[in-house]
Amino acid sequence: MRHFIISAKSGHDMSLQKVKQGFVAGIVTKEDFEIVLRAHKDSWDAIKSDQRDKARADPKVGTV
Numbered sequence: 001m002r003h004f005i006i007s008a009k010s011g012h013d014m015s016l017q018k019v020k021q022g023f024v025a026g027i028v029t030k031e032d033f034e035i036v037l038r039a040h041k042d043s044w045d046a047i048k049s050d051q052r053d054k055a056r057a058d059p060k061v062g063t064v
Contacts, residue, residue: 011043
């Protein structure tokens with residue numbers, strides 16, 4: 001579980017789901033889950049940019 005926590009803190013969505021499952025199963029504490037959620041959000045916030053948001057909204061991006 002520790003590896004999933006580390007990965008989720010870095011912004012990996014599938015790892016966050018595994019940590020959530022661990023929380024529901026009682027393997028991960030509420031405090032640890034809260035820390036992981038905050039770190040996951042912070043990681044995604046750090047890579048956000050206006051340029052990426054505009055590119056994602058443009059339907060021509062990704063086509064040849």
